[in-house]
Structures are given as structure tokens and as C-alpha cells.
Amino acid sequence: MKSLLSFTVVALLITLAALSSCALQEEAARPAKPAPVVEAKVSPPAKPPEVKVKPVKASGDLGLLDLEKNYLILVTKEGKLITADFTGKTKVQRLVPQPAKMSDINLGQSAIVTYVAKGNKNIAQSVEYTAKATKGE
Amino acid sequence: MAKLLSCGIVLLAVVAVSPAVAQEKKAKPVKVTGDVGLLDLEKNYMIVVTKEGKLVTVDFDQKTKVTKYVPQGAKVSDLGLGQAATITYRKEGDKSVLDAIEVKMKATKGE
Numbered sequence: 001m002k003s004l005l006s007f008t009v010v011a012l013l014i015t016l017a018a019l020s021s022c023a024l025q026e027e028a029a030r031p032a033k034p035a036p037v038v039e040a041k042v043s044p045p046a047k048p049p050e051v052k053v054k055p056v057k058a059s060g061d062l063g064l065l066d067l068e069k070n071y072l073i074l075v076t077k078e079g080k081l082i083t084a085d086f087t088g089k090t091k092v093q094r095l096v097p098q099p100a101k102m103s104d105i106n107l108g109q110s111a112i113v114t115y116v117a118k119g120n121k122n123i124a125q126s127v128e129y130t131a132k133a134t135k136g137e
Numbered sequence: 138m139a140k141l142l143s144c145g146i147v148l149l150a151v152v153a154v155s156p157a158v159a160q161e162k163k164a165k166p167v168k169v170t171g172d173v174g175l176l177d178l179e180k181n182y183m184i185v186v187t188k189e190g191k192l193v194t195v196d197f198d199q200k201t202k203v204t205k206y207v208p209q210g211a212k213v214s215d216l217g218l219g220q221a222a223t224i225t226y227r228k229e230g231d232k233s234v235l236d237a238i239e240v241k242m243k244a245t246k247g248e
Contacts, residue, residue, distance in 0.1 A: 055236055059223045062240075065216055072213075072235075074224055084226045084233040091237040092213055095206035097244040102183075102203055105173055112170045113185050115195045124183070124197040125166055129173075130206040 058082050095130060105129055169193050206241060216240055 063081065064073035074082040086092075105111065111129040115122040174192065175184040185193045216222070216238070225237040 053227045053229070055225045055227050056233075057223065057225050059221070062216060062218055062220050062222050065213070065218060067214055072216075072224075072238075074222060082224070082226075082233065084224060084235045086213055086235040086238070090213070090235040092211045092216070093208045093237070093239050094211040094215065095239055095241045096209055097204045097242060098207055100203045100205035102176070102197055102201070103178055104203070104205060105176055105183075107173055107176060109173050110171070111173050111185065112168060113183075113193070113195055114166050114168050115193075116164050116166050118164065122167075122193065122195045124195045124201045126202040126204065127183075127197070128204045128206065130208065132208075 097128075100129075102127070169195075204244065208239070211240070213238070 058074055058076055060074045060076035060080075060082070062072060063075040064071075066072070070087065071083060071085045074084070076082065105127065109129050111127055113124055113128075114126045115124045117123075169185055169187060171185040171187040171191075171193070173183060174186040175182075177183065181198060182194060182196045185195065187193065221241045223239045223241075224235055226233045226235045
């Protein structure tokens with residue numbers, strides 16, 4: 001009787017061992033999970049950096065003014081010709097001279113002073129300045 | 138003899154004075170552009186600071202003509218050829234596009 005019991009236990013153990021080895025084999029044969037696919041985020045094409053164009057200032061005489069083709073040519077003092085197009089957005093101003101007093105001039109104001117050297121002194125003949133445009137002008 | 142002497146003196150005086158006159162004539166007016174850095178209305182002088190950073194001290198008196206230019210709106214069609222103008226423009230491709238045009242009007246007589 002005792003031997004029968006031990007035989008059953010041994011048989012059970014063998015069966016268990018066989019089953020567990022089968023399970024391990026199955027697990028090993030199972031293909032490995034494919035690595036999760038990481039979708040690369042496609043960023044929109046970078047905008048070209050906006051280059052701020054600096055405005056250029058030039059002074060001279062109007063050498064040509066074409067109101068049909070909307071352009072003018074400015075002749076600078078150095079004799080350089082600058083061709084530029086005007087649009088509806090171009091701000092046109094005329095500077096009208098008005099007599100003024102020295103006391104009207106503010107500190108820091110841009111001015112054109114014409115003077116004559118007399119001895120060790122410079123005597124002003126004329127002072128010209130541009131008043132700031134008021135709102136709406 | 139006295140006449141000859143007086144003639145000589147006159148001639149000498151003319152010769153002596155003429156360089157001074159010539160020098161005075163030589164004094165050409167100088168134009169300077171800059172910002173008013175100092176304006177002394179009691180001592181009647183001002184200091185102009187040029188773009189180059191040079192300081193120019195100038196005295197003024199009652200004869201100094203002061204003109205203020207007042208900006209007024211205008212049209213391109215108001216402009217005339219030969220007028221002195223200051224333009225502000227931007228380069229757009231191969232073109233220059235005007236932002237602003239300022240034209241200095243000439244002072245009429247009496248101004």
C-alpha cells in the first residue's frame with residue numbers, strides 16, 4: 001500500500017515536471033513582442049526667419065516723378081540715383097516753413113544751424129528745425 | 138610834395154586794410170546738422186551735437202533767423218521736380234519701396 005502511494009506521488013511529480021517543461025517551451029517558442037513603434041512626430045517645416053528690413057533714409061532732389069508707373073528717382077548730393085516705388089501706403093508730407101523764435105526750440109531737437117566764424121566765435125545766421133507732426137498729420 | 142605824401146599814406150592804408158577786408162569776405166557760412174544739446178537763452182548761445190559726436194558752440198543774436206518746418210499731409214501729385222526731399226524706403230527684393238517722402242517747401246518772400 002505504501003509503495004503504491006509513493007509510486008503515485010512520483011508519477012504525479014513526473015507529470016507535473018513534464019507539464020511545466022512544456023509550458024516553458026511554449027513560452028520560449030512564442031515570438032517576442034514586437035517593440036512598440038514610436039511614430040516620429042513630423043514637425044511642420046520651419047518658417048524662414050522673418051528678416052526685418054531696416055528702412056533707409058536718403059536726402060536729395062527729386063530728379064524724376066512718374067505718377068503712372070508710381071516711382072521716383074532721387075538724386076543725392078553725392079550724385080547717386082535712388083529709384084524707389086511709391087504705393088498707397090507711402091506717407092507724403094510737405095514741410096512748410098514758419099518763422100519761429102529761439103525759445104521755441106526744445107533740447108534734443110534736430111536742427112540745421114548755419115553760422116559764420118568771427119574771431120573765436122561762431123555766429124549763427126539761421127537755425128532750422130522740424131516741428132513734430134501732431135496726431136493725424 | 139605834400140600831395141605825394143598824402144597819396145602814399147592813402148595807398149599804404151589801403152594796402153594795410155585790404156587783407157582784413159579779404160579775410161572777412163573769406164568767412165564762408167558753415168552748415169552743421171545735429172541735435173540741440175544746450176540752449177542758453179540768457180547768454181545767447183547753443184551747442185549742437187553732430188552725429189559724429191562733435192560739439193559746435195554757436196552764438197545767436199536778434200539777426201539769427203529761426204525757421205520751424207511744420208509737416209503737412211500731401212499727395213505725391215503735389216510734389217514737383219527738383220524739390221529737395223528726404224525719403225525713407227525699404228529694400229523688397231530688387232525693388233525699393235517708399236515708406237515716406239518729406240519735401241521741404243521753400244520759404245516765400247517775407248518769411
